[in-house]
Amino acid sequence: MSDASVEKAAVPADHLPIWDDPHEAIYHRVSIDLDKCDGCKLCVVVCPANILELFGPKDSQKARLKGDANGCMSCNNCYAVCASQGIIASKPYDFAGFYEQKQISEFMFPRKF
């Protein structure tokens, strides 16, 4: 799993988040289940932020976040293409200060009311 839980920096509400500070611009909220991933590469291909890559020996490759991964939009395009449900963004991106996400709650699949 690579779901690094980053703590948000404590800053004033009007502070403009620094784009490359991982505590102010929080993008790393994608988890990959290495047991389920079969290395098909589809998520790598569709990811709009271009932050996924394959790693490992040729016959058993797995997906992972790139080292300098930044800009994940929590769009779940990766989940949508993955036939083995091995990858998912389960929290929205977030920011410290001015662009902090407000009036939202956790991720949920479509609910049949």
Added chain:
Amino acid sequence: MDDIANSHDLEELECELDAAAAKAGRKARRRTAIHDIEPGADWNDVEHAILTRRSIRKFKGRQVPAHMIRRILEMGRFAPSQGNCQPWSFVVVRDKAMIAEMEQYCVAVCKNMTATIDYTNYPAGSEQRAVIMANTQKLNRENPNSFHPVPMTAIKSIANGRFAVFHRAPTVILILMDKRGVGVPEVDVGVVGTNIVLAAQSVGLGTCWIGFSKLLSSNPALVEKLGVQPPFEIAEAISVGYPIGNPTQQAISRQTHQIVWWEDGKKEILY
């Protein structure tokens, strides 16, 4: 007297009309749905299209037949709009050279933007970074939408060639907005586009909204060449093509949003 017919009277009128029709052996006139769906019912076709639509950014090379594009544009034509003013028109670009020209121009703008506003290109503590950051944050205060942190990584990826603006789609639809539209024409343009992307999803086409198409507006010669004339301006674009793989096979998970719910004199907060 209140000249707005009250709904009880209208319901009675409906019943009378139905009864009269039945008596005369004609079809009932009633148009309103009288059967609510059961709680937990399966998704219908519209709901299914909404849930499985994803933004598609990798397309097959094959062109979409012209009639398919006409068909999805036709769904746009029946979108609701403020005052029914329909403040839109379209430019459909299926010409490879033209799409390439649009792409090249947007890439050039992104290169310029990255160089002048993206302080993350410079090491922490450097003087250059401090200077650029001060300038960028000033622009950010003046224009918090354009300088939202999210598009910044995309602009950088476009500048260094890792991300194509129009995603090399075979067809690009530019949605033009009549600036004189009633109320907030920007909203109407969003509604027309939503009709188009959902219609496309329902017939197996992949689409992606291209907000970066706005960048074209800073090139009047190209705008004119495309056939855009005042009072119209380029509001948005939608890339269309056949998706690679099956990116719409399953519904995804998304955050929930606050719903303030007023009922029976009480206020509740739902998600």
